[in-house]
Amino acid sequence: MPPEDDGPGPRTDDEVAGWVRSLGLPGLVDIHVHFLPERMLTKVWEYFDRAEDHYGLRWPVRYRLPEPERLDALRSVGVRAFAPLVYPHKPGMAAWLNGWARDFADGVPEAVPTATVYPEPSAQRDVAAAVAAGARCVKAHVQVGAYDPADEALDAVWGLLAEAGVPVVVHCGHGPLRGAHTGLDVFERVLRRHPRLVAVLAHAGMPEYDLALSLVQRYDRVYLDTTMVGVPFTEEFMPVPGDWPRRLAGIADRVVLGTDFPNIPYTYATQLRAVAAWAEADPGLGEPFLRAVLHDTPARLLGM
Numbered sequence: 194m195p196p197e198d199d200g201p202g203p204r205t206d207d208e209v210a211g212w213v214r215s216l217g218l219p220g221l222v223d224i225h226v227h228f229l230p231e232r233m234l235t236k237v238w239e240y241f242d243r244a245e246d247h248y249g250l251r252w253p254v255r256y257r258l259p260e261p262e263r264l265d266a267l268r269s270v271g272v273r274a275f276a277p278l279v280y281p282h283k284p285g286m287a288a289w290l291n292g293w294a295r296d297f298a299d300g301v302p303e304a305v306p307t308a309t310v311y312p313e314p315s316a317q318r319d320v321a322a323a324v325a326a327g328a329r330c331v332k333a334h335v336q337v338g339a340y341d342p343a344d345e346a347l348d349a350v351w352g353l354l355a356e357a358g359v360p361v362v363v364h365c366g367h368g369p370l371r372g373a374h375t376g377l378d379v380f381e382r383v384l385r386r387h388p389r390l391v392a393v394l395a396h397a398g399m400p401e402y403d404l405a406l407s408l409v410q411r412y413d414r415v416y417l418d419t420t421m422v423g424v425p426f427t428e429e430f431m432p433v434p435g436d437w438p439r440r441l442a443g444i445a446d447r448v449v450l451g452t453d454f455p456n457i458p459y460t461y462a463t464q465l466r467a468v469a470a471w472a473e474a475d476p477g478l479g480e481p482f483l484r485a486v487l488h489d490t491p492a493r494l495l496g497m
């Protein structure tokens with residue numbers, strides 16, 4: 194269901210801030226944004242440069258800008274708070290990334306302090322230290338990290354996060370690429386052991402949207418983020434079910450704005466148009482849904 198040219202929502206980034214104000218919101222809260230140490234980010238961008246080899250499609254990173262300009266871009270669309278998510282691909286990185294994320298948030302008022310996890314002997318100690326130091330959101334990337342989220346080394350980590358009520362944004366779906374341990378069925382093993390974990394399924398579990406909705410229904414503290422969901426780019430290869438807006442109507446307070454800024458091959462406004470199209474498509478959604486998704490629910494999860 195790609196948003197039509199004449200559909201609702203802002204057409205360009207320049208129109209976003211005014212559109213957000215027209216909804217009566219003080220700004221946007223984006224739970225899924227990436228900032229990384231410069232050298233890592235350069236490598237991520239080089240990966241997207243070769244997207245045709247990896248994904249079979251072109252992926253021109255839209256906001257490939259120096260860090261100050263990326264922050265300006267977020268501010269100009271009215272993002273008042275965001276979770277800058279970091280993630281390791283091997284052992285020995287998580288604690289360093291957590292320190293980097295803490296320093297980054299210290300210098301950027303809109304950035305919520307975040308942390309990440311990796312199954313290694315220091316995992317519990319690292320996450321406990323990050324939470325004690327103020328981390329309010331954690332990222333787990335099952336595909337890039339190539340680990341089993343139900344790994345024993347992470348059991349105490351999930352328990353600690355559930356106890357602390359700190360949300361974990363978990364990329365555990367098969368999209369855009371399968372990994373050895375991707376799949377929402379794999380992550381459900383974690384939820385069975387830790388049913389009170391606040392888990393935000395990145396990309397709404399793409400492409401297993403049905404299972405993602407089922408997890409939201411069965412676990413009170415599971416949420417979906419909108420990252421890359423329903424935009425024309427993604428609809429080409431991992432479209433949402435045709436009755437997506439109707440199905441969201443039953444779980445309207447369990448959906449949060451995420452975008453994957455800056456690594457997206459389209460504008461920030463494009464994601465908002467996808468969400469606006471869902472809101473318009475079902476009478477049970479409408480503007481209250483937009484206010485919940487774009488601000489209220491993510492603000493609550495991030496402890497604002």
Ligand SMILES: [Zn+2]
Nearest residue numbers: 225227420453
């Ligand atoms: Zn992401």
